[in-house]
Amino acid sequence: MTNSVLYETPGPRAKRRAFYASFGVGAALLAAAAWALIQLGRRGQLTAEKWGPLIDPTNATFATLWNFLGQGLLRTLQVAALAMALSLVIGTALALTRITSAAWYRWAVVGVVELLRGIPVVIAIFFAARVLPELGIDLPTAWYLVIGLTAYNSVIIAEILRAGILSLPRGQSEAAYAIGMRRRQVLFSVLLPQAFRSMLPALISQLVVVLKDTSLGFVIGYQEFVRQGQISIQELNNPIQAYFVIAVVFIVVNYALSRVAVFTEHRLSRRSAAGATTLAQREPVGK
C-alpha cells in the first residue's frame, strides 16, 4: 500500500468523483474493445474458419494442428530446460573462478563475461549456427540454439551467483574456516548453497528470459513453438488468430513461472526473518 501515499484517503465527494471517472475510463475501454472487435469482424477475422482450428476441439483440423504445435512447444521447453541447466553449471563455474582464482585468470573471466553480456543473444545464436559448422563442428540445429542461449545466459547467471555469494555475511566463511574447513569445502558446503537459495527468485526470472528467447530459433530455422505456428499459418492463413494464441500460451507459462519466483521470494524472506528473531532471542544468553 505504498502507493496510497500519493493521494488522500477519499472522502464521500472524492469517492463519487473517482467512481464517475472510473466509470468513464471503463466505458472508454469497453468502447475501444468493441470498436476493435467490430473492425475485426468487418475484415472477416472472427470467422470460425480462422479461429476454429485453434480453439474449437470439434473442428476437423484441431487435433492435427495442436499435435503439430505441441511438438513445437515441447521442443521449446526442452531447449529452454537444457540451456538453463547448462547455463547453471557453466555460470557456477565462472562465478567460482571469478571469486577464487589468480588475478590474471580472473581478468580473463571478467573479459569473457563483459563481452558476452554486451552482444545480442540473437547474434550469439546466429554466431553458433554459422561459425561452428565452418570450424567443422556439425550438430543438430537444436544444439546451436542451446549453445547460443547458454553462452549468453551463463554469464548472467554467473553474475547473479557472484552477487549472491558476495552478499553473504563474512561471518559465514570465517566460521567455516574456523572449524577447519578447506577452501573448497567452504565454497561448496557453506557459501554456494546459501547463494543459490537467496538468488533463487532471480534465477527463476532468468528462466523466463530463456524461455522467451527460445523463440529466436526462427533465425536459424529451428522448429520450436513460434516457428511451428508460422508454418501452420501458411496452411491456414490466420496470422492474427495464431499469433494471438501463441502469445497467450507464452504469457500463461511465463506468468506462472514469475509467480513461482515471487512465491519463493516471499517464502525465503519469511524464513530469514524467522531466523533473525531466533538469533535475537539467543543473544542475551551470551551476555
Add this chain to the structure above:
Amino acid sequence: MHVILANLPLYLTGMATTLEICLYAGALSLLIGTILAGFRVSPLPPLRGVGTSWVTVFRNCPLTVVLFFMAFGFPELGINFPYFWFGTVGLALYTSAFVCEAIRSGINSVPPGQAEAARSIGLGFGQSLTSVVLPQAVRTVVPPLGSVIIAMIKNSAIVGAFGVGGDLYAAGITLTSARGEAALPVLTGVVIGYLLITVPAGLLLGTLERKVAVLR
C-alpha cells in the same frame, strides 16, 4: 579482418540504422513507460488495470511474437506502415513494459514523507506525481533504466532479423548468406559493432548515474 575493412561502409550504415531504431524506440518507450507507471499508481482502478495488464502481456510475451503480430497481423487489418516503423514501434511497446516497472520501483523508493508533504501543501495526485515524486523517482532509477535501455539496444538485433533492411544484423546476414563470405570474420565485425554501441552507452549511463544521484 580483410572482410570487415573491405565492407566498412556497409557496417557503418548498419550501425547508423541500428542507432536510429534505438533512438526512436528508446524515446517512445520512455514516454509510454512513464505514462504507464503513472497509470499503475493512479487512484482509478481501471487505469491501474490497464497498466498492470500491459506490463503482464509485454513482459511475458517474446519480442519475436510481438513483432510477428505487428508485421503479419496488422496488414490483415489494413494497417500498413513501412517495415522500419513496425519494428521500431514493436520494440518500443515491448520495452515500455520494462521501463514502466523500473520507474514504478523508483516511485516506491521515494520516501513517503515527500508525497505526504506534497499533499499537505494542497497538491492533487497529478501535481504531486509530476512535480514532486517523479522527478526524484527518475533520478533513482537511472541504473535500472540504463540496463533496460542497453537490453533494448541488444533487442534491436531481433528487429534487424525481421529484415528491417540495412541495420547491423542485416549487414551480417547480407555478407554471410547473400555474398557467401566466411561467417567468423563477418560476425566478429557485427559483434564489434554492437560492442561499440553498448559499451559507450554503458559508460555514458554510469556517468549520468553519478551526476544525478540523490544523496539519502
